[in-house]
Amino acid sequence: MSENGQREDPLIKPNGVDSDDDDTVCLGESFFINDNYELTTFTFGSHVLQLLCLQSASTDFDLTGQLVWPGARLLNEYLSNNAEILQGCSAIELGSGVGITGILCSKFCRAVMLTDHNDEVLKILKKNIELHESSENPNPCAALTAEKLEWGNSDQLNQILQKHSEGFDLVLGADICFQQNSVPLLFNTVQQLLCLRGKKQCRFILAYVSRSKMMDVMVTNEAIQHGLKIHEVDGTRCVIANLEGVIYEIIL
Ligand SMILES: C[S@@+](CC[C@H](N)C(=O)[O-])C[C@H]1O[C@@H](n2cnc3c(N)ncnc32)[C@H](O)[C@@H]1O
Structure with missing residues (x-):
């Protein structure tokens, strides 16, 4: 008073x-911060997911992860049609947002770690994991965990790898190449994750949505500069939300 x-x-x-x-x-x-999340239903093939998310972005700073992006829709369609890629794998997702890709993968993988750098996004990501786990009972799928991971942050990556010294079979990313300054850091993290498996190959599956010519070139160049091979998966180039999207497979 x-x-x-x-x-x-x-x-x-x-x-x-x-x-x-x-x-x-x-x-x-x-x-x-707008955290008026709505329970929203998404369908990928025969898989129905319910998640809490916003319907549109609310701020001009990085709360992009509060909603589902076209790249996640593209990646989830691709993975639900090619679920054999995931069967029995361990996967780590980078820039998970509300978690729609990692949560879908938990239906096929043996373990999935979802990561993001934003604390507010991590809160809704963890809520969606709980929501999914309670709806899947009594037959829970893969172990789902959420961890903070900022691309290029070796301390955070090392903490994750202390718990997963054998690394992951798959690295996943949906719509995570949109800010020029973070792309080199993203590929730095990807390179470290792929190197862990050495010859026993691990791959990075990236759903890329093109919003600028400069970023199109940068993604390919950064992959190559980090000693990685990048190729477009046949038949995946499409129009999504009026933009061009494609699935890339990236290996050591
Ligand atoms: C455009 S959203 C995509 C979210 C989700 N993958 C999807 O497609 O719906 C980008 C995500 O990457 C995360 N992100 C952005 N920069 C990051 C960084 N430097 N390190 C880790 N995560 C980052 C954001 O917090 C956000 O969740």
Whole structure:
């Protein structure tokens, strides 16, 4: 309460209350975060998934992971039509967002780790894992875990690898190439994950959605500069949400 008995908004400090920071308006982080997630149904072939997500982006900073992107739809269609790729595998997903790809994979894989760098996104990702696990009872699928992983962050990657020293059979990514400065870091992380398996091959399956010519070139160049081989999977180039999408397979 203020001196005159009026209730103060906890987020906004009125002008003149503190003499030394007179014009400061303090808005807590939560003021900008929309977490009015809606339970939404997605169908991929015969697989139906229900997840909490937003229907559109709400801010101009990186909360892109609060909704399902066209690349995830493309990757999930591809994986549900080619589920043999996943059968019995261990997989790690990079930039999982709300988790729609990793959660689909848990129907076929033996273990799936979903990762993201954004704490707010990790919260909804973990909620969706719980939601999925409770709906799959009494026949739960693969072990699903969520971990914080910022591309290029070796400490975080090493912590994950301490628990998974044998590495993963598959690395997955949907719509994660959209910011130029993070693409080299992404490929740095991918290279480290692929190198772990040495000759026993592990592959990175990337659903790429083209939004700029510069990024199209950058993805291929970064893969090559990190000593990786990149090829387009036949028959996967398509139009998705009015954009061109494609599945790439990337190996050491
Ligand atoms: C465009 S969204 C795609 C989300 C999801 N894969 C999909 O297709 O619906 C990009 C995701 O990558 C994550 N991301 C962006 N930059 C990252 C970084 N440097 N390290 C780790 N995750 C990152 C974001 O938090 C977000 O969840």
